[in-house]
Amino acid sequence: MKRNRSFCQLFLLSFLVIVITIITFSIISVEARKNNHRQNMINKRLPKRHTRGRATSPSPSPSPSPPLSTNTFDIMSFGAKGNGISDDSQALVVAWRSACKVGGATVLVPSKLKFLLKPLTLQGPCMPDLTLQIDGTLVAPEEASSWPKSSLYQWINFKWLQNFTLKGSGTLDGQGSNWWTTSSSSEPYNYETQKSYSKHIPYMKPTAVRFYSSNHITVRDIRIINSPLCHLKFDNSKGIQVSNITISSPQNSPNTDGIHLQNTHDVQIQHSDIQTGDDCVSIQTGCSKVHVHHIMCGPGHGISLGGLGKDKSVACVSDIIVEDISMKNTLYGARIKTWQGGNGMVKNVRFSRIQLYDVMYPIMIDQYYCDKHACKNETEAVVISGVKFNQISGTYGVQPIHLACSNSLPCTDVDLIDIQLRPSIKYQGLLQQAVCWNSYGTSQGPLLPSSIHYCLRSGGGSIKRIARSHDTLCY
Ligand SMILES: *[C@@H]1O[C@H](CO)[C@@H](O)[C@H](O)[C@H]1NC(C)=O
Ligand SMILES: *[C@@H]1O[C@H](CO)[C@@H](O)[C@H](O)[C@H]1NC(C)=O
Numbered sequence: 001m002k003r004n005r006s007f008c009q010l011f012l013l014s015f016l017v018i019v020i021t022i023i024t025f026s027i028i029s030v031e032a033r034k035n036n037h038r039q040n041m042i043n044k045r046l047p048k049r050h051t052r053g054r055a056t057s058p059s060p061s062p063s064p065s066p067p068l069s070t071n072t073f074d075i076m077s078f079g080a081k082g083n084g085i086s087d088d089s090q091a092l093v094v095a096w097r098s099a100c101k102v103g104g105a106t107v108l109v110p111s112k113l114k115f116l117l118k119p120l121t122l123q124g125p126c127m128p129d130l131t132l133q134i135d136g137t138l139v140a141p142e143e144a145s146s147w148p149k150s151s152l153y154q155w156i157n158f159k160w161l162q163n164f165t166l167k168g169s170g171t172l173d174g175q176g177s178n179w180w181t182t183s184s185s186s187e188p189y190n191y192e193t194q195k196s197y198s199k200h201i202p203y204m205k206p207t208a209v210r211f212y213s214s215n216h217i218t219v220r221d222i223r224i225i226n227s228p229l230c231h232l233k234f235d236n237s238k239g240i241q242v243s244n245i246t247i248s249s250p251q252n253s254p255n256t257d258g259i260h261l262q263n264t265h266d267v268q269i270q271h272s273d274i275q276t277g278d279d280c281v282s283i284q285t286g287c288s289k290v291h292v293h294h295i296m297c298g299p300g301h302g303i304s305l306g307g308l309g310k311d312k313s314v315a316c317v318s319d320i321i322v323e324d325i326s327m328k329n330t331l332y333g334a335r336i337k338t339w340q341g342g343n344g345m346v347k348n349v350r351f352s353r354i355q356l357y358d359v360m361y362p363i364m365i366d367q368y369y370c371d372k373h374a375c376k377n378e379t380e381a382v383v384i385s386g387v388k389f390n391q392i393s394g395t396y397g398v399q400p401i402h403l404a405c406s407n408s409l410p411c412t413d414v415d416l417i418d419i420q421l422r423p424s425i426k427y428q429g430l431l432q433q434a435v436c437w438n439s440y441g442t443s444q445g446p447l448l449p450s451s452i453h454y455c456l457r458s459g460g461g462s463i464k465r466i467a468r469s470h471d472t473l474c475y
């Protein structure tokens, strides 16, 4: 009861504060209209914020009293300059630490300003329902050589968060061009040797935004552009909602995956626009219950599962739905790739309603994936079972379908339903026959080109039993 009453009081108080805030802001905007000089306006807003008593000094207050006014922690009040030249990392980190202690707080990166951030970590645990609202632009250091050698894994690292939202109308710019230029797109970055392209570029390239070990995370509305490597990565996490975001990097930027998932469950990625030099969405080992839908992908390498099973590792991926996708000028469309010699299983995957415009290889299962010139043939493989390709239509540049399953462990329960692929007028010289190797399942018309009718073998009952033994490795 007592608790309830104090909540009521807090609520009333917050309501009052909101009203006061609105009034204050109306006054400010009237003033601003009078002398619409932007710099003036910023200067005016700052002191007002200070007088409202929200953490005005960069050092955390000794007694963490509950907020008496707004729950918004504007990084300008924590010493950020917003000129794109001064390092504003510390201001963001301190604003974050203060907001982290308050339930339902928002850290605000205000619009129209540009903030230079060095690599940093924003970590929990925090009070629930924390929001980072990015309306301005965050930029990474431009020179690859100026990145601290110890922080090459990512630019912005979110760690150990629960019930957190990243949103806003702003942009996160990874300034990747310096990291890309020294490589040609025909020579992808070599993870094997971790060879650098030049002595000025470190061997490792950072992901722009990474979530690690975080649950119930929402990312929406923002733009992430020009990452040195992957743009948005979720690792070891659960309950992820991504919607209405834009990811953009040039077609020839190497290894710039859009969204990368690893050891992550219960994911929804929707209504977003992804243009990159690599996979639009890449689903790696340890992922399950992933739903990707209403995505515009391209340029890029399509939506992929894998490469799985590298260096004889065990890979497990299950319950993946990719549907209502538009792919334009991508190298691949719907793809699963595994390395020879791996173990584990990919099961229950559905690619549905995918519209293609000039996609080189629209449908692909490649169990001979290899980024070197040649890889050794192995008998072990990550087993693939239960993959549905349904309502996939549009134009292709090279091969309508490429199903290259393991010699020793064929793919089972592969379904081709309503596939209508026509050669693109743009790429007539490149056309190749479909490849269909060691894949069991059923097809259902209409199927175009008609050669697809002979792609799948029927039967495969005994193989399924062997496949199931691989599944036990996944629990
Ligand atoms: C976090 O969000 C999830 C899903 O919205 C909800 O079930 C859970 O209760 C929330 N946890 C907290 C601590 O607010
Ligand atoms: C999507 O994001 C943009 C850019 O931030 C925003 O203007 C728009 O309102 C958002 N749309 C929805 C449906 O939330």
Ligand SMILES: *[C@@H]1O[C@H](CO)[C@@H](O)[C@H](O)[C@H]1NC(C)=O
Pocket (backbone or CB within 6 Å): 374, 375, 376, 377, 407
């Ligand atoms: C591996 O197997 C494939 C298919 O059977 C064969 O074409 C290829 O020559 C083999 N490669 C090596 C390196 O043995």
